[in-house]
Amino acid sequence: MPKYLLIESRDPFESRDTEFLERTATALKQDGHAVTVFLVQNGVLAVRKNARDSCLARLASAGVALLADDFSLHERGIQPAELQPGIQRSDIEALVDALVEEKTKAIWH
Amino acid sequence: MTERTLTLALMDPPYESANSTTALRIISAALQKGIHVNVFAYEGAVCLPLKEQMPHANPVKGTTVEQEEHPTTRAFITSLLQIGDGSPLLNWVSCGLCVDERGAGNVVDGVKRGSPADFFKMAQESTNTLVIPTK
Numbered sequence: 001m002p003k004y005l006l007i008e009s010r011d012p013f014e015s016r017d018t019e020f021l022e023r024t025a026t027a028l029k030q031d032g033h034a035v036t037v038f039l040v041q042n043g044v045l046a047v048r049k050n051a052r053d054s055c056l057a058r059l060a061s062a063g064v065a066l067l068a069d070d071f072s073l074h075e076r077g078i079q080p081a082e083l084q085p086g087i088q089r090s091d092i093e094a095l096v097d098a099l100v101e102e103k104t105k106a107i108w109h
Numbered sequence: 110m111t112e113r114t115l116t117l118a119l120m121d122p123p124y125e126s127a128n129s130t131t132a133l134r135i136i137s138a139a140l141q142k143g144i145h146v147n148v149f150a151y152e153g154a155v156c157l158p159l160k161e162q163m164p165h166a167n168p169v170k171g172t173t174v175e176q177e178e179h180p181t182t183r184a185f186i187t188s189l190l191q192i193g194d195g196s197p198l199l200n201w202v203s204c205g206l207c208v209d210e211r212g213a214g215n216v217v218d219g220v221k222r223g224s225p226a227d228f229f230k231m232a233q234e235s236t237n238t239l240v241i242p243t244k
Contacts, residue, residue, distance in 0.1 A: 009128065010244070041127040071134070092131075096138045100113045100236045108241045 003034040005098050005106040011042035012055065018043075021109050022055040025064050036065040038095050039087075044072045048082045060086030067094065114145040116235040118228060120243045122153025123182040128241050129157065133185050135239070140192045140199060147235060148201045149228035150220075152243070155203040157182040158216040183217050190219040202227050 006025055012018040021037065029035045037059060039047065046054045047068050060066055067090035068083065080089060099106055117135065121128045132148075139146050150157060164179035166172060186201065193199025202223035208214050214222075232238040 007239075009131070040131055092134045092138045093142070096115070096135060096142060096144065099115055099135075099239060100139075100144060104237060106237055106239045108239060 001033060002103045002105050003036070003101065004028050005036050005038060005095075005104050007038045007040060007095070007106065007108045008043035009041040010109060012046045014042070018046075018109070019055070022059060024107075025059055026062050029062050029064055034065075035063075036067060036098060038067045038069065038090065038098070040069040040072050040095075042072075042076075044068050044076060044078060047073070047078060047084055047087050049084050050082075051084070054084065056084055056087060060084075069095070112145065114147065114235040115139050116147040116149065116228070116231040116238040118149045118151060118238070118240040119154035119157070120152045120241065122156045123159075123162070125153070126244070128243075129154075129182060132241055133182070133189070136189055136199065137192070140189065140197050143197050144236075145196075145198045146193060146200070147231040148199070149223070149225075149231060150201065150203040150207075151225075151228075152204070152207055153211075155207045155211060155216075156213050158186045158201070158203070158220045159183055159213055160215045160217055186220070187217045190217070194219075200231075202231075 006021055008021050010018050025035050025037055046056055056066055066087045068087050070089050070091045119132050123129055136146050162181040162183045164174055164181055166174045167177045190199055202221045205222045205224055
């Protein structure tokens with residue numbers, strides 16, 4: 001069964017098309033796939049604890065692994081203490097490792 | 110250990126989107142891990158390795174070219190091609206039609222001309238493929 005790596009680069013507060021990612025990740029997880037969402041660039045803007053109506057809490061509750069690119073967090077002044085529970089700081093090396101794992105399907109959004 | 114290859118399709122032109130920066134970071138990290146990398150540059154991304162790109166001063170801040178150290182994508186690609194000059198190998202192919210449309214043929218050494226058929230072959234022969242489209 002393939003694993004899914006969804007890479008979210010878009011700001012959820014800028015466009016509602018990021019709902020695509022939540023729907024896709026949730027559906028894949030419900031079908032029994034391992035799903036990881038890697039947040040990069042403006043995709044990390046949803047990670048703050050105080051963010052309203054963030055889909056990330058729902059994804060974490062659904063069992064989706066959530067990783068946030070450290071470089072993108074640093075660029076945007078988001079401190080580790082500000083992260084919502086269930087989101088792990090990560091880096092581009094971890095993304096590369098995930099990309100070359102067997103039976104992994106990667107989708108950039 | 111089995112050799113691994115990652116293929117990326119890039120479409121954004123330089124200096125427009127953080128996608129280009131992230132793509133270059135992915136390529137660099139993969140090469141440092143000994144992973145071969147194929148890049149298929151499509152549409153505006155064929156301008157990433159243009160030789161004529163020049164760093165510039167910053168008149169707002171009053172800094173010179175030297176002080177500003179403005180990074181160019183052609184310099185990054187040149188460095189990556191030097192790192193990926195053997196094993197691991199960086200194979201950078203630009204879409205020929207996209208190059209012709211833009212008159213963007215004067216590129217740094219090591220960049221090849223190809224077609225979407227090359228991308229299809231790269232994807233077939235790779236461990237994984239990541240398409241980074243324009244927004």
